[in-house]
Amino acid sequence: MKRVSSSSFTFTLGDYKLRAEKASLSIEDTRKGVKDQGIPNGYIDGEVSATGEIELDAAAMGILAEQAKSAGSWQDIEPADLMFYAKGTSEEEKIEAFGCLLNISDVAEYDPTSDSKAITKISFEVTSPDFVRINGTPYLSQERTESLVQ
Numbered sequence: 001m002k003r004v005s006s007s008s009f010t011f012t013l014g015d016y017k018l019r020a021e022k023a024s025l026s027i028e029d030t031r032k033g034v035k036d037q038g039i040p041n042g043y044i045d046g047e048v049s050a051t052g053e054i055e056l057d058a059a060a061m062g063i064l065a066e067q068a069k070s071a072g073s074w075q076d077i078e079p080a081d082l083m084f085y086a087k088g089t090s091e092e093e094k095i096e097a098f099g100c101l102l103n104i105s106d107v108a109e110y111d112p113t114s115d116s117k118a119i120t121k122i123s124f125e126v127t128s129p130d131f132v133r134i135n136g137t138p139y140l141s142q143e144r145t146e147s148l149v150q
Contacts, residue, residue: 001088001089001090002088002089003088003089003091004086004087004088004091004092004093005086008086008087008088009023009084009085009086009093010084010085010086011023011054011082011083011084011085012082012083012085013054013064013080013081013082013100014067014080014081016063016064016067018054018056018060018063018064019056019057019059019060020054020055020056020060021055021056021057021117021119022053022054022055023052023053023054023055023082023084024052024053025050025051025052025082025084025095025097025132026050026051026052027048027049027050027132027139028047028048028049028050028051029046029048030046030047030048031043031044031045031046032044032046045144048131048139048140049125049126050097050125050126050131050132050139051123051124051125051126052082052097052100052123052124053105053121053122053123053124054082054121054122054124055119055120055121055122056119056120056122057117057118057119057120058117058118061120064077064122074102074104077102079099079100079101079102079127079128080099080100080102081096081097081098081099081100081128082096082097082100082124083095083096083097084096092135093135094133094134094135094136095132095133095134095135096132096133097124097126097131097132098126098128098130098131098132098133099126099127099128099130100124100125100126100127101124101125101126101127102122102123102124103122103123103124103125104120104121104122104123105121105122105123106119106120106121107120108120129145129148130145131145
């Protein structure tokens, strides 16, 4: 039986299927328990955010560079949806992040003694109230987003 591994994932950025050398997505959720007279008594919602990083080689950066050129600049690239997808024999993972604002974080890193490909790192922040879906299920409760999501 084929299992899902890190190397099983494909990666799409908007309409583009890219070969990412490495990609990550992290969620910060500041919900926390509350206390009355020092005794735990429920919880409160807090702020949420999601950020990540994509590492692209020169070929994948070329695809993204065309998008930047047609937009007018790197900063003019509109926030895009990202999807990480992997399928094994009986396992499947689909992680979606919506409205990801891209920022080039490491434009170049050259090491003349290295035998590795040149990599550009792109950081991103989720900006849509659709936020993140994991295997089709929204991370945020509908109650928190119903007045934001159209």
